[in-house]
Amino acid sequence: MNSMCYYPTYEEMLYPEKIDNSCREKAIKALKKDELNSINLFNITWKDKSNKVRKLVLPKELTGVNANILVLLGNDFPSGSHKVGPAYATLIESYLDGNMIPGKHTLLAPSTGNFGIGAAYICKLMGYDSIVVMPENVSNERHERIKKYGGKLSLTPPSESDVIFTLEKTYELAKNNSNYRVLAQFEFFSNYRFHRYVTGNSAIEAAKNIGNGKIACFCSAPGSGGTLAAGDEIKKVFSQCQVTAVEPFECSTLSNGRRGQHRIEGIGDKMCTLIHNVLNTDYIACIKEKEAMLGFKILHDYGKALEEVGVSSKLAQYMKNIFGPSGICNILGAIKMAKYLNLGSDDNVVTIATDGFDRYGSVLKKLNKEFKEDNNSTVKQWIKDVFLNQDINEIYDFRSSEAKERLYKQKEKDWLHFGHSKEYLDSMRTMNFWDREYVKINDYNEKIKKFRNKHMI
Numbered sequence: 001m002n003s004m005c006y007y008p009t010y011e012e013m014l015y016p017e018k019i020d021n022s023c024r025e026k027a028i029k030a031l032k033k034d035e036l037n038s039i040n041l042f043n044i045t046w047k048d049k050s051n052k053v054r055k056l057v058l059p060k061e062l063t064g065v066n067a068n069i070l071v072l073l074g075n076d077f078p079s080g081s082h083k084v085g086p087a088y089a090t091l092i093e094s095y096l097d098g099n100m101i102p103g104k105h106t107l108l109a110p111s112t113g114n115f116g117i118g119a120a121y122i123c124k125l126m127g128y129d130s131i132v133v134m135p136e137n138v139s140n141e142r143h144e145r146i147k148k149y150g151g152k153l154s155l156t157p158p159s160e161s162d163v164i165f166t167l168e169k170t171y172e173l174a175k176n177n178s179n180y181r182v183l184a185q186f187e188f189f190s191n192y193r194f195h196r197y198v199t200g201n202s203a204i205e206a207a208k209n210i211g212n213g214k215i216a217c218f219c220s221a222p223g224s225g226g227t228l229a230a231g232d233e234i235k236k237v238f239s240q241c242q243v244t245a246v247e248p249f250e251c252s253t254l255s256n257g258r259r260g261q262h263r264i265e266g267i268g269d270k271m272c273t274l275i276h277n278v279l280n281t282d283y284i285a286c287i288k289e290k291e292a293m294l295g296f297k298i299l300h301d302y303g304k305a306l307e308e309v310g311v312s313s314k315l316a317q318y319m320k321n322i323f324g325p326s327g328i329c330n331i332l333g334a335i336k337m338a339k340y341l342n343l344g345s346d347d348n349v350v351t352i353a354t355d356g357f358d359r360y361g362s363v364l365k366k367l368n369k370e371f372k373e374d375n376n377s378t379v380k381q382w383i384k385d386v387f388l389n390q391d392i393n394e395i396y397d398f399r400s401s402e403a404k405e406r407l408y409k410q411k412e413k414d415w416l417h418f419g420h421s422k423e424y425l426d427s428m429r430t431m432n433f434w435d436r437e438y439v440k441i442n443d444y445n446e447k448i449k450k451f452r453n454k455h456m457i
């Protein structure tokens with residue numbers, strides 16, 4: 001890689017057209033053909049090669065609502081999900097701050113999968129060893145992908161607190177080895193910065209020529225809560241936007257503290273993460289995990305039935321591989337909120353598909369035993385039940401300060417335990433805290449540029 005092509009700035013991740021031309025061209029060529037070439041760091045963006053946000057406006061024959069439901073598509077990020085963005089942001093910031101040194105430090109990535117995949121991938125590209133700490137019951141494809149990128153696995157048992165166990169195990173490992181450093185996605189504001197700036201502004205751009213060009217509602221099911229930070233930026237531009245966190249009904253930790261098992265990998269991590277800005281969470285919508293799993297199967301397996309309800313055959317074919325279960329959960333949350341908020345054909349609801357089908361073949365196989373169709377009318381009924389007749393139950397209003405208090409208490413329960421002080425947690429109760437974290441992007445953009453100039457040949 002030539003010196004200009006070292007590391008992208010936040011600005012270049014949002015505006016890849018600002019990347020040096022020859023780097024950009026090389027990066028675009030490498031995306032599908034040379035995955036392990038570090039030039040792929042310049043492919044960490046929501047934009048395609050013509051600088052358009054990768055998105056899909058869902059057909060109304062599927063959503064059954066007048067509002068436009070826009071889904072930002074994450075599957076074409078390097079490593080197959082947008083989680084590579086926070087992994088890179090966290091590593092580059094820590095590297096420039098002198099806290100993570102290649103060849104010296106091994107990086108630990110606590111994760112439910114995609115952050116681990118992204119972290120193992122980024123470590124491979126930037127010359128670090130990595131260990132991904134994650135619950136053992138995530139899809140086998142995730143394990144394989146991490147190993148393919150040279151990451152080691154440290155698995156924790158499935159349980160009602162599996163992600164908490166994962167964090168505890170991470171810190172135990174780090175305590176016992178001074179050369180370990182933690183890529184702490186649930187705690188480091190690099191994750192917040194990446195999504196508020198890169199995802200938030202990409203969402204705003206994506207909505208520009210659709211409906212009234214504004215965003216009435218942004219829906220994201222939190223794992224680390226990073227993606228939800230896009231809502232902070234959207235609200236700065238469209239103050240009326242209702243930011244909605246989506247949860248599995250069976251694991252509604254944010255809504256009411258429930259920590260049940262569910263199968264929607266990557267979300268419902270059973271905590272209010274440190275980087276979750278409670279101030280901007282307006283609603284929480286719960287989706288039954290069975291509906292998300294069945295919706296995922298419908299879009300992958302039943303193109304013909306989708307055509308019969310009016311979806312074009314081209315679109316039915318395209319939708320087959322671009323969603324995982326969490327993307328469907330987000331879509332169902334978006335449909336629910338469009339109905340609940342009574343949104344019309346001028347209004348836009350934006351949501352996210354973090355990854356695509358490629359890591360869920362084994363998950364689908366298991367679903368095939370659970371959902372058996374006898375004929376096409378069964379499938380058409382499923383489409384109605386899951387998408388078209390999505391109800392408006394289990395939506396909680398979190399706009400009042402009393403309701404937010406529940407989330408603050410949850411955060412205390414989750415994070416005092418890991419050594420963060422009450423004063424620190426309390427300092428997050430004003431928007432100043434979040435804006436101060438956000439503007440650090442300018443410093444990191446400058447640091448990256450300085451680093452590149454220094455290494456110019």
Ligand SMILES: Cc1ncc(COP(=O)(O)O)c(C=O)c1O
Nearest residue numbers: 114222223224225226227266326
């Ligand atoms: C498949 C999937 N969906 C959604 C999410 C949630 O994204 P975030 O961690 O930004 O909240 C994750 C996070 O790992 C994920 O892997």
